[in-house]
Each structure stands twice: as C-alpha cells, then as structure tokens.
Amino acid sequence: MSNTKYVDPLLDLSFKRIFSVDQNRDLLIAFLNEVFKGRKRIVDLTYNNARRFFFF
Secondary structure (H helix, E strand, O other): OOOOOOOOOOOOHHHHHHOHHHHHHHHHHHHHHHOOOOOOOOOOOOOOHHHOOOOO
C-alpha cells in the first residue's frame, strides 16, 4: 500500500490551492484556454491579491 496522497482538483479548496500560486500561472492559462475551446484565448492573467488563497 502506498502512502502517496493526491489532491482532488474537483474540490474547491484543492482547485484554489493548485491554481492560486504564481508558479502555476501557465497551468491555469492552459486550463482556461481548454475550457474556452477557442472561443477566447488567454495569454496572460493578473491575480487579485485580495481573493488569493494561501495554504502555506
């Protein structure tokens, strides 16, 4: 049995934990572009610091 733990990105706090950090900016942009499927294209984004979540 493995002790490896995974984060479920479908949970609200997990989603915010993954996508609210600058290190994952490219991942968030890629995710949003997949959601929009060509209707819109995200090339850059700015985080609103008042709404960011920190879990460190």
